[in-house]
Amino acid sequence: xxxxxxxxxxxxxxxxxxxxxxxxxxxxxxxxxxxxxxxxxxxxxxxxxxxxxxxxxxxxxxxxxxxxxxxxxxxxxxxxxxxxxxxxxxxxxxxxxxxxxxxxxxxxxxxxxxxxxxxxxxxxxxxxxxxxxxxxxxxxxxxxxxxxxxxxxxxxxxxxxxxxxxxxxxxxxxxxxxxxxxxxxxxxxxxxxxxxxxxxxxxxxxxxxxxxxxxxxxxxxxxxxxxxxxxxxxxxxxxxxxxxxxxxxxxxxxxxxxxxxxxxxxxxxxxxxxxxxxxxxxxxxxxxxxxxxxxxxxxxxxxxxxxxxxxxxxxxxxxxxxxxxxxxxxxxxxxxxxxxxxxxxxxxxxxxxxxxxxxxxxxxxxxxxxxxxxxxxxxxxxxxxxxxxxxx
Amino acid sequence: xxxxxxxxxxxxxxxxxxxxxxxxxxxxxxxxxxxxxxxxxxxxxxxxxxxxxxxxxxxxxxxxxxxxxxxxxxxxxxxxxxxxxxxxxxxxxxxxxxxxxxxxxxxxxxxxxxxxxxxxxxxxxxxxxxxxxxxxxxxxxxxxxxxxxxxxxxxxxxxxxxxxxxxxxxxxxxxxxxxxxxxxxxxxxxxxxxxxxxxxxxxxxxxxxxxxxxxxxxxxxxxxxxxxxxxxxxxxxxxxxxxxxxxxxxxxxxxxxxxxxxxxxxxxxxxxxxxxxxxxxxxxxxxxxxxxxxxxxxxxxxxxxxxxxxxxxxxxxxxxxxxxxxxxxxxxxxxxxxxxxxxxxxxxxxxxxxxxxxxxxxxxxxxxxxxxxxxxxxxxxxxxxxxxxxxxxxxxx
Numbered sequence: 001x002x003x004x005x006x007x008x009x010x011x012x013x014x015x016x017x018x019x020x021x022x023x024x025x026x027x028x029x030x031x032x033x034x035x036x037x038x039x040x041x042x043x044x045x046x047x048x049x050x051x052x053x054x055x056x057x058x059x060x061x062x063x064x065x066x067x068x069x070x071x072x073x074x075x076x077x078x079x080x081x082x083x084x085x086x087x088x089x090x091x092x093x094x095x096x097x098x099x100x101x102x103x104x105x106x107x108x109x110x111x112x113x114x115x116x117x118x119x120x121x122x123x124x125x126x127x128x129x130x131x132x133x134x135x136x137x138x139x140x141x142x143x144x145x146x147x148x149x150x151x152x153x154x155x156x157x158x159x160x161x162x163x164x165x166x167x168x169x170x171x172x173x174x175x176x177x178x179x180x181x182x183x184x185x186x187x188x189x190x191x192x193x194x195x196x197x198x199x200x201x202x203x204x205x206x207x208x209x210x211x212x213x214x215x216x217x218x219x220x221x222x223x224x225x226x227x228x229x230x231x232x233x234x235x236x237x238x239x240x241x242x243x244x245x246x247x248x249x250x251x252x253x254x255x256x257x258x259x260x261x262x263x264x265x266x267x268x269x270x271x272x273x274x275x276x277x278x279x280x281x282x283x284x285x286x287x288x289x290x291x292x293x294x295x296x297x298x299x300x301x302x303x304x305x306x307x308x309x310x311x312x313x314x315x316x317x318x319x320x321x322x323x324x325x326x327x328x329x330x331x332x333x334x335x336x337x338x339x340x341x342x343x344x345x346x347x348x349x350x351x352x353x354x355x356x357x358x359x360x361x362x363x364x365x366x367x368x369x370x371x372x373x374x375x376x377x378x379x380x381x382x383x384x385x386x387x388x389x390x391x392x
Numbered sequence: 393x394x395x396x397x398x399x400x401x402x403x404x405x406x407x408x409x410x411x412x413x414x415x416x417x418x419x420x421x422x423x424x425x426x427x428x429x430x431x432x433x434x435x436x437x438x439x440x441x442x443x444x445x446x447x448x449x450x451x452x453x454x455x456x457x458x459x460x461x462x463x464x465x466x467x468x469x470x471x472x473x474x475x476x477x478x479x480x481x482x483x484x485x486x487x488x489x490x491x492x493x494x495x496x497x498x499x500x501x502x503x504x505x506x507x508x509x510x511x512x513x514x515x516x517x518x519x520x521x522x523x524x525x526x527x528x529x530x531x532x533x534x535x536x537x538x539x540x541x542x543x544x545x546x547x548x549x550x551x552x553x554x555x556x557x558x559x560x561x562x563x564x565x566x567x568x569x570x571x572x573x574x575x576x577x578x579x580x581x582x583x584x585x586x587x588x589x590x591x592x593x594x595x596x597x598x599x600x601x602x603x604x605x606x607x608x609x610x611x612x613x614x615x616x617x618x619x620x621x622x623x624x625x626x627x628x629x630x631x632x633x634x635x636x637x638x639x640x641x642x643x644x645x646x647x648x649x650x651x652x653x654x655x656x657x658x659x660x661x662x663x664x665x666x667x668x669x670x671x672x673x674x675x676x677x678x679x680x681x682x683x684x685x686x687x688x689x690x691x692x693x694x695x696x697x698x699x700x701x702x703x704x705x706x707x708x709x710x711x712x713x714x715x716x717x718x719x720x721x722x723x724x725x726x727x728x729x730x731x732x733x734x735x736x737x738x739x740x741x742x743x744x745x746x747x748x749x750x751x752x753x754x755x756x757x758x759x760x761x762x763x764x765x766x767x768x769x770x771x772x773x774x775x776x777x778x779x780x781x782x783x784x785x786x787x788x789x
Contacts, residue, residue: 048472048476050476051472051473051475051476053471053472053473053476054471055471056471057468057470057471058470058471062470063467063470066463066467066470066674067464067467070460070463070464073454073460074454074455074456074457074459074460074463075452075453075454076454076646077454077455077459077460077463077643077644077645077646077647077678078450078451078452078453078454078455078643078644078645078646079445079450079645079646080448080450080639080645080646081646082448107503107648107667107669107670107672108667108668108669110667110668110669111667114667136668139668143664143665243473247470247471248470248471249470249471249472249473249669250469250470250471250472250473250474250477250672250673250674251470251672251673251674252503252669252670252671252672268539269539271506271507271510273503273504273506273648274503274504274506274507274648274667274670275503275648276503276646276647276648276672276674276675277646277647278463278646278647278672278674278675279672279674282470
């Protein structure tokens with residue numbers, strides 16, 4: 001990695017030299033062309049802030065690893081990736097100082113969420129989560145006829161631990177998405193540490209699935225992963241993904257860390273062979289980079305934090321309330337129906353998040369590059385001003 | 393190995409057409425490096441250049457130059473979910489639907505056909521709705537049925553080791569799902585259009601609530617002129633659907649791409665169980681490019697048929713019986729336990745197929761590698777089988 005982080009941002013911004021930046025700019029440009037064609041706008045004005053993707057991509061060393069795995073002929077792509085399965089378990093185990101038996105891989109953490117919901121919920125054993133939260137567990141529960149209990153958020157849009165504790169009685173699994181998608185909030189770190197053991201103690205059959213998809217973007221001091229607790233306590237499962245800070249949403253890799261008996265239990269239902277060989281190679285390279293360059297992910301978090309702070313300040317300065325975002329997205333009360341806001345922004349070339357009922361005036365806005373956010377807020381300004389003028 | 397990596401890059405990079413001949417002769421250390429060795433990871437064991445992996449019905453050629461170029465061109469999409477990437481999952485599903493003269497709602501994508509097979513059990517079987525499968529067929533549906541508590545009816549294969557369609561049709565009455573692997577893995581046999589047509593018509597009439605899943609993982613490799621895809625029946629009969637994979641003739645086993653085609657209601661039931669964002673964006677790009685390069689597929693089919701014939705001739709000339717393979721593997725009566733044959737071959741770094749009951753004491757499944765690989769492999773087979781009795785006169789399995 002010869003380009004510095006600063007150089008990256010600059011090249012991405014202006015679309016200049018550098019193989020990595022060039023690849024990314026060209027790809028994003030094509031995406032922009034497609035979106036621009038739909039909106040009838042010029043390409044340079046199109047920005048995708050709708051799905052909490054990482055605008056920086058996976059990084060040069062990861063893309064190089066994919067190229068190398070592919071090799072000159074691409075014959076690698078013709079082979080089942082079985083030989084890479086054990087090494088990846090080992091590398092993840094090493095990263096967290098756990099055993100390979102504590103690790104389960106999935107096609108994104110989605111597959112982990114599905115496995116846990118399948119194993120630990122039923123028509124009698126509800127899945128409990130906040131309203132709203134990431135929908136996968138509730139959605140799968142509905143599919144298989146499991147009971148669901150949705151707990152409203154606190155007034156500051158955090159998971160309401162008191163109400164959750166009440167809902168846990170007789171339930172099968174708590175989906176503990178922290179930071180919570182789509183609201184971006186984090187439970188106070190000391191509250192989390194106290195709540196999880198207490199909830200398990202009070203409910204002997206309960207499992208807690210801790211979704212840490214966005215943990216790398218947390219800036220609240222004192223927040224820690226639940227992985228050490230999970231390897232000790234068979235009723236805790238931690239889900240992780242390479243889709244966010246690692247920039248690989250399209251490569252579909254996630255994993256669970258849990259007690260080895262819990263992994264064995266999940267494995268009965270787990271469907272193997274869902275991960276691409278190129279994705280294995282990419283993730284292995286990213287985990288090697290974690291060792292060789294421990295500042296890489298913190299730097300990505302810092303980049304995101306700066307663009308996030310800029311965006312939040314812009315809204316705050318204009319009197320719009322947003323949650324205390326601890327992820328690569330914000331959740332802002334735009335004081336107008338969010339689908340109207342979404343459509344109006346799309347017409348101006350900015351894709352923002354869809355509605356998340358029941359919060360009909362809140363918009364989830366993913367964090368792009370600083371350059372993208374500077375352009376995006378101009379669009380927000382235009383849309384919000386027009387709405388205000390119309391209301392007045 | 394005479395071609396350098398640089399030379400390879402030169403031949404491959406310019407685009408389609410340049411790769412194949414050089415690649416066929418050059419596959420060895422270079423190719424293996426391209427497979428598992430060059431990840432620069434301290435955790436990956438170095439590749440064994442001499443190893444011949446003909447155990448998993450993979451395509452030794454990989455996906456071909458158009459697909460490989462598409463992967464390289466789409467590396468920059470790695471950070472986008474498949475609904476936001478340049479080549480979206482929806483676009484690929486539409487492209488596949490068009491190929492069948494069908495619509496988007498007739499197609500569901502999956503990370504390999506594995507997911508289709510599994511979700512078929514979940515969608516169409518139950519405690520009172522058994523699964524019907526050939527006794528010696530692809531094992532995944534039976535395993536999934538066991539896990540989901542679905543009763544299983546297996547039907548012994550016919551004398552030529554093909555699926556016994558008459559007996560399967562009988563077993564189908566009242567079943568939830570018939571798994572009809574055509575061509576059949578591991579026996580390599582295929583039924584022609586008429587036999588499949590009769591089968592699906594019979595089941596639709598006599599047991600209208602029974603679904604028929606025709607697994608066409610290997611269909612591109614069929615050379616029997618009586619064969620044709622059952623996709624036409626999948627679009628005609630409510631209870632018939634077809635699964636396909638890009639793992640075989642399309643050479644993308646590592647990219648995890650497959651799909652099912654059928655009526656909207658049937659496909660909708662499968663889609664309900666599918667993983668969210670199951671297909672990765674580089675695989676989608678590769679699929680899209682290869683569907684636009686039918687000439688490459690034609691070439692791969694001819695290559696496989698030639699090497700398959702060479703390998704079958706070797707066994708038949710040596711006095712060993714083999715099934716009428718229509719796939720990229722063969723099923724041979726080696727007259728020794730598959731384990732013994734497999735371990736014997738492994739000593740010479742040739743990896744062949746696992747046990748396939750009830751024929752594990754006498755038969756082996758051998759995938760078709762490159763011609764170069766099969767020339768080396770047959771020499772190994774000759775040594776390993778040297779002491780085994782042959783049955784040149786036997787006409788059956």
